[in-house]
Amino acid sequence: MVQNEIDSVKHSADVVVIGGGVIGLTIARALAQRNAGDICLIERGSIGHEASFAAAGMLAPQAEANSQDEFFRLASRSRDLYTGFAASLQEETGIDVELDTTGTLYLALTYHDLVEIEKRYEWQTAAGLAVEKLTQSQAQQLEPCISSSVLAALRFPLDVQVENRRLLSALTNSVTQLGVSIVTGTNVESLKIEKDRITGVQTSRGFISCPSVVIAAGTWSSFIRLTPTGEKPALVIEPVRGQMISFDARPQLTRHVIYSPRGYIVPRRDGRLLAGSTSEHAGFAKEVTGGGISTILKNGEEIAPSISALPIVDTWAGLRPCAPDNLPVLGPCDEIGGLFYATGHYRNGILLAPVTGELIAEAVVAGVTSPLLGPFSPSRFDLVRA
Ligand SMILES: Cc1cc2nc3c(=O)[nH]c(=O)nc-3n(C[C@H](O)[C@H](O)[C@H](O)COP(=O)(O)OP(=O)(O)OC[C@H]3O[C@@H](n4cnc5c(N)ncnc54)[C@H](O)[C@@H]3O)c2cc1C
Incomplete structure (x- = not known):
């Protein structure tokens, strides 16, 4: 990864962004594009190696949505920004983030699933959203790998996918070109607050004075203390572990991303087929477990039985904030x-990155908070203990 890494920590900046995952990088880029001054992104480890690296890259707000609520609107807006986001990153960096627009299938494999997809089809067609209903034979004709147990399926032509690891490389390259200082191997320990305003951050390698700070530290966001009280913020972001398997699938098994209510498979251009995932409250442990792998295999085989014959080339786990x-x-x-x-993106941080970048940068630079952000305001939690 290309990095504008600096050896010694700066003493001051206009904006400090804490966290070098997809969210911190996208915000740093959007800030630099708005000439927000001297921007410093601080990463505890190395850039893009936590949840953002572990993700499957699905950009699928419709596939799992049960209503057109505020979250759905935010997520759909972000998905719709992806075409321009991917194109501008390629233009700036030469890196193709492999935005694949084939679409997403959602399978009903039980009668309960069938009821669920019927409801989803009804509300989404009534709302004028792009969704197609497929019979068993239509689904199997489209993707012959699909299990013969499929009862019906929905196709979401606008729910797409991106290669999230290439996205991290492109973002890193872009922010470097835009002049953002990236400081790695440096932990932000606390925020300095005077008269109810940020005046700087204390890092493991020194103090940086700054008037604005964005916390984009993923599942570790609640460890950053507030001084002078030394309190941890009352908001608790919890890790939810997700495990993944990568198969070697050459020739590729499917062109679409395929979901069931229990799992998913995601084809990648280089011949990998990703299968996921688990949702575990296992603290900060990032281990891959036998139980996790067997659950993913079972749910993947339910979608496409032939995956059981594919060689496994990699497994990993990440922590969703x-x-x-x-x-x-x-x-x-x-x-x-x-x-x-800018945290708590849970299962949708890759999807939500473009809209998060745009709206948070606008809030920092122009002091304008978009109404789209209203329902997600940090003030719904008791952030600072009385
Ligand atoms: C298995 C799995 C599959 C997923 N699939 C999808 C998907 O298909 N689509 C989708 O949209 N989302 C998906 N997600 C969710 C997505 O990965 C996350 O929501 C997203 O990556 C969160 O990004 P982030 O930048 O907030 O966090 P991270 O990528 O975890 O980055 C946070 C960074 O902050 C750094 N940091 C923490 N504390 C400090 C500190 N004090 N000082 C300095 N640096 C600090 C960390 O080292 C880390 O690099 C998936 C997640 C998992 C685990």
């Missing part, structure tokens, strides 16, 4: 001037 209500935490902190949150 999850807020108490499972929704993202986005926007300015009302109690502390200059502090912004």
Whole structure:
């Protein structure tokens, strides 16, 4: 990865972004594009090696949505930004993030699944969204790998996928070109607050004074202390572990991303087929377990029985950042001037990256909080203990 890494920590910046995952990188880029001044992105380990690296890259707001709520609107807006986002990254960096627009299939494999997809089809067609209903034979004709147990399927032509690891490389390259300083191997320990305003961050390698800070530290966001009180913020972001398997599938088994209510498979251009995932409350342990792998295999084989014959080339796990209500935490902190949150993206951080970048940068630079962010405001939690 190309990096504008600096050896010694700066003493001051206009904006400090904490966290070098897809969210921190996208925000840093959007800030630099708005000439937000001297931007410093601080990463504890190395850039893009946590949840954002572990993800499957599905950009699928429709596939699992049960209603047209505020989250659905935010997620759909972000998906619709992806075409321009991917094109501008390619233009700037030469890196193709492999935005694949084949679409997503959602299978009903039990009668209960059938009831669910029927409801989804009804509300989405009534709302004028793009969705197609397929019979068993139509689904199997489209993707012959699909199990003969399939009862019916939905096709979401606008739910797509991106190669999230290439996306991380492109973003890193872009922010470097835009002049963002990237400091790796440096932990932000606390925020300095004076008269209810941010005045800087204390890192493991020194103090940086700054008037604005964006917390984009994923599942570790609640470890950053507030000084002078030394309190951890009352908002707790919890890790939810997800395990993944990568198969060698050459020739590729499917062109579409295929979901069931229990699992998914995602074809990649280089011949890998990803299968996921688990949802486990296992603390900060990132191990791959026998139980996790067998669950993913079972659910993957339910979708496409032939995956059982494919060689496994890799397995991994990542920690999804999850807020108490499972929704993202986005926007300015009302109690502390200059502090912004962009965390809790849980299962949808890759999908939500473009909209998060745009709206958080707008809030930092112009002081304007989009109404789209309203329902996700950090002020729905008690951020600072009284
Ligand atoms: C198995 C799996 C599959 C997934 N699939 C999808 C998918 O298909 N589609 C989708 O949209 N989303 C998916 N997700 C969710 C998505 O990966 C996350 O929501 C997203 O990556 C969160 O991005 P982030 O930048 O907030 O967090 P991270 O990528 O975890 O980045 C946070 C960074 O902050 C750094 N950091 C933490 N604390 C500090 C500190 N104090 N100082 C400095 N740096 C710090 C960390 O080292 C880390 O690099 C999946 C997740 C998993 C685990």
